[in-house]
Amino acid sequence: MKAPRDVPTPLLESLKSLGLTKYEALVYIGLLRMVGATATEVHEISGVPRASVYPVLDRLVQKELVSVSHTTPKRFGAIPPDQGIENLMRRIEGDAESAQAALDAIYRERRLDNRGDQELIWTIYGEENIRTCLADMFRSAERSVELFATGDLLRRSVLSLLDSIPESVQVEFVTERWTGEQPSRFHLQVLPLAALCETPSFTERMLPYERSGVFLVDDTRALLWMEGVDGQPSALYSDSVGLALFVRRHIATIMEWAKAAVQ
Amino acid sequence: MKAPRDVPTPLLESLKSLGLTKYEALVYIGLLRMVGATATEVHEISGVPRASVYPVLDRLVQKELVSVSHTTPKRFGAIPPDQGIENLMRRIEGDAESAQAALDAIYRERRLDNRGDQELIWTIYGEENIRTCLADMFRSAERSVELFATGDLLRRSVLSLLDSIPESVQVEFVTERWTGEQPSRFHLQVLPLAALCETPSFTERMLPYERSGVFLVDDTRALLWMEGVDGQPSALYSDSVGLALFVRRHIATIMEWAKAAVQ
DNA sequence: ACCTTGTTGTTATGATAACAACAACATTTA
DNA sequence: TAAATGTTGTTGTTATCATAACAACAAGGT
CATH class of the missing domain: 1.10.10.10 (Winged helix-like DNA-binding domain superfamily/Winged helix DNA-binding domain)
Incomplete structure (x- = not known):
């Protein structure tokens, strides 16, 4: 009992x-x-x-x-x-x-009506969903892949997907810090942002462990990986020329900025 | 639309x-x-x-x-x-x-109160559940295992469990027909009932593809494998001396009957 | 025999919560 | 204005939760 x-x-x-x-x-x-x-x-x-x-x-x-x-x-x-x-x-x-x-x-x-489909911006929730979307983008790349992401995100969630990028595609990526050797399979360009990260205006605006990134394939398809305050990842994806243009400009700016900071 | x-x-x-x-x-x-x-x-x-x-x-x-x-x-x-x-x-x-x-x-x-536990007769539903119960019985066998089952049931659901019977245990089994060689690991005794199966009184009472069997371990634990009309398997299991005695007598009778029929 | 007492198993019935379906309204877009 | 979009609230429906009352049965005591 x-x-x-x-x-x-x-x-x-x-x-x-x-x-x-x-x-x-x-x-x-x-x-x-x-x-x-x-x-x-x-x-x-x-x-x-x-x-x-x-x-x-x-x-x-x-x-x-x-x-x-x-x-x-x-x-x-x-x-x-x-x-x-x-x-x-x-x-x-x-x-x-x-x-x-x-x-x-x-x-x-x-x-597949594609009724203005290429002008839509999608938000995707869940790390798995984002990763499969990224993998699709990489796999379908024809000319270029550019990515700018925090090192943590890169190593833990993205690096393993890079294998699906075709051989002929040029890959450039930027991250704020990179420990270990450079992945050798790609023509890649690492721009360490370590110095930049120490500036007060940078650290106060960005959380230390924030996982985020910007990805651009063939200058036409873009994905923005972000993370809410709850730690749940979400992403924006689009074929739209508007977003692609924005991201192109954004990444170009970052790269120039980084080069200037390094010197 | x-x-x-x-x-x-x-x-x-x-x-x-x-x-x-x-x-x-x-x-x-x-x-x-x-x-x-x-x-x-x-x-x-x-x-x-x-x-x-x-x-x-x-x-x-x-x-x-x-x-x-x-x-x-x-x-x-x-x-x-x-x-x-x-x-x-x-x-x-x-x-x-x-x-x-x-x-x-x-x-x-x-x-584990075991409050008269050994006098209970359990009914188990689901082939998987029955098989794990049988496997437990076999694994804990100390002296003897006797089984009498239709060949179909034996081959498809029981044979693979026999491996868990300890080496020293004597295994006897009876089935109505056995194609292929005898499993060699056990001291076993196969009594073909093929002749018996052809008698009208036998065939009219037992459905051709009925899967059923009786299992007795150490003369103390018994399991009756049956199959409802819907084809869903169920089983009775018990440590009770009453059921064990019944099954012992049942199997002994079958074996004598089979021996007589063979001659 | 009869009547309690207690337990087992069944049935009926209301309360609650989640979902399904509908109607009405506010807001935007053309 | 007209049409479509997005929101809110109400009502119907279903499955589960919760309680009460009832019938069947056995044990035990008068």
Whole structure:
């Protein structure tokens, strides 16, 4: 007869996103703590109303998370967590797979109206999404790639994508500090901005660990990588001539500025 | 201006179990079919009420499934399905991981009351669950393992588990037909029941592809593998002396019966 | 036998929250 | 002005949550 020791909310949330309801989660957790409990005992240790315990247990059996004994009264036991969660994930992964197949079919026959498409500026959220967008840009580069980014961002999120740039493309990049040797595969131009970073007007305007960058491919496609105050990365991407022009000018200015500062 | 071509229900269900609501699924699917749609166009192709489109799009952006353009009116685009589903699954897998850690901690400090535990008969649903239970039984075997199962079940679901039986344990098994050589690692005794299977009284009582089996370890733990009419496997497991005795007698009878039939 | 007592399992019913659907309004753009 | 965009609020609907009452059954005491 244990008390319905309270359950941390994040655990409940996690189990909910695996497809369980609050009661199902509470009952399953309760059963993990007592093997072979009757419905009434389940009610006691889980804190869910006794009447609700029966349908909940039925659903848990259906979901292959608990097993039942053939006694009167019935007794219930939980499948061990590793096995149980695997059972839940198997179902979800199956759904993901079939959904992906169906969505891909839909996606392939989409209409590419391009109705002024090249004038749009998109904002993309999530580091993964930004990185795949960047990878696409790099892969499709034909003449030039220019990038100006903080060293942290460059090393941790961008460097591994540079491999997808075709051999013939000229790559230039600027960063504020660079430790280690220069990547050798590209014609590249590193302009250390270390001196510039120490000026007060610079440090007061830019946070020390801010991750941001500007990327320009073939002078036509641009991506601005920024980071909100919450640390969530987001980016602007566009084929628009307006943004490309702005970024070209911006990067050119930075490079001139950097050269001047170095001297 | 496409019609809100109706969406197959199973796809909606799959996306729901990935954490989307019905509207979110419909809007995402609609956006897959038209790049750079305005809110009104999204409403038209998805069939979702125009007013509801805005909060739904907000949530989809939050979930990193769509990106927004900085124009007026705003235009929206879907992240490609592979990337989008990966984003959803990453969240879910993270939840599964943290949930597993928390549940394991709870599971380790459970009380093993064993209050008459050995007298309980458990029913287990799901092939995976049954197989892990069988594997546990085999692994903990000390003296003997006896099994009587249909050949199909044996080959497809049980054979690979036999490796976990300790070397010193004597293994006997009976099946109705056995093609191929005998597994060599065990002291085993194969009693072909092929002749018996042809008798009318046998075939009329047992379905041709029924998968079922009886397993007995150390004369104390028994598992009955059965299959419902729906093809969903389930099993009875018990330490109880009653069931063990029944199974012992059952298997002994079968073996005598088989020997007599062979002669 | 009868009646309590307590537990098991079931059913009904209201409360709540999230979502779905609709209508009305304010704002912008042409 | 007219049309389209974006916002707000209300209502209907569903699934889950929560409580109460009820019937079935066994154990035990008069």
